[in-house]
Amino acid sequence: MIVLYDFAPSPFCIKVRAILEHKQVPYERRDIRGPAWLALRRRSPTGLVPALDVDGRLVTDSTDIARLLEARHPEPAILPSDAEDLARCRVLEDWADESLYWYGLYLRWQEPEGCRTARSAFPAGTRAALTWWVGRGARQRLQGQGLGRKPVETVLRDLDVLLGDVETLLGDDWLLGDTPWLCDFALASQLFYLSRTPRGGEVVAALPGLVAYLERFRALRGR
Numbered sequence: 001m002i003v004l005y006d007f008a009p010s011p012f013c014i015k016v017r018a019i020l021e022h023k024q025v026p027y028e029r030r031d032i033r034g035p036a037w038l039a040l041r042r043r044s045p046t047g048l049v050p051a052l053d054v055d056g057r058l059v060t061d062s063t064d065i066a067r068l069l070e071a072r073h074p075e076p077a078i079l080p081s082d083a084e085d086l087a088r089c090r091v092l093e094d095w096a097d098e099s100l101y102w103y104g105l106y107l108r109w110q111e112p113e114g115c116r117t118a119r120s121a122f123p124a125g126t127r128a129a130l131t132w133w134v135g136r137g138a139r140q141r142l143q144g145q146g147l148g149r150k151p152v153e154t155v156l157r158d159l160d161v162l163l164g165d166v167e168t169l170l171g172d173d174w175l176l177g178d179t180p181w182l183c184d185f186a187l188a189s190q191l192f193y194l195s196r197t198p199r200g201g202e203v204v205a206a207l208p209g210l211v212a213y214l215e216r217f218r219a220l221r222g223r
């Protein structure tokens with residue numbers, strides 16, 4: 001039995017759900033906006049989502065979860081067998097998870113229009129308190145990381161250049177050719193996350209190659 005501790009809008013949870021669905025692995029979702037949060041905090045060393053309970057063993061971090069799923073359910077593969085492609089896949093996955101993520105976090109929790117729409121992720125009864133608490137935590141992390149100290153115009157300018165570069169790298173394909181690898185699951189999930197903010201949505205919509213890539217990714221999940 002596989003149980004996913006999940007927070008629907010999280011890009012890392014989107015990534016793990018997409019991998020589970022691509023590999024057609026049955027799983028149960030536990031939404032952490034309910035009592036599952038306390039259960040997770042009791043069991044998890046990090047308290048972060050996604051967390052996957054596999055036969056009673058809890059695995060955290062989307063990269064470790066992806067590797068575990070690849071070992072248990074090798075088909076379709078999400079890690080290339082060629083050593084150079086595997087190295088490229090790791091570097092690109094890490095860039096999406098650890099760098100691109102901050103742009104989405106900024107546009108959701110620091111940019112005022114993003115903050116207003118982020119509220120809808122929480123249930124009505126606890127909306128005000130959770131929006132305040134999660135938003136404060138996100139802005140503190142953004143300050144520590146550094147992106148949160150930059151004005152929104154600079155962040156949007158840099159994001160536009162970066163995503164233009166990603167569009168150039170993609171062409172009409174996946175990041176490393178004709179197969180979607182783990183780096184694509186990481187990149188597409190971060191792109192979904194940031195494109196669901198008002199300002200991030202504008203940046204992505206202006207890049208037709210990225211819009212087409214996200215459509216290809218959606219189609220992959222729908223198969």
Ligand SMILES: N[C@@H](CCC(=O)N[C@@H](CS)C(=O)NCC(=O)O)C(=O)O
Nearest residue numbers: 010011012047048049050061062063
């Ligand atoms: N590197 C981790 C990042 C996970 C992460 O940052 N999760 C966020 C949601 S997007 C979280 O659980 N935040 C709750 C908290 O900070 O307490 C992964 O790949 O899974």
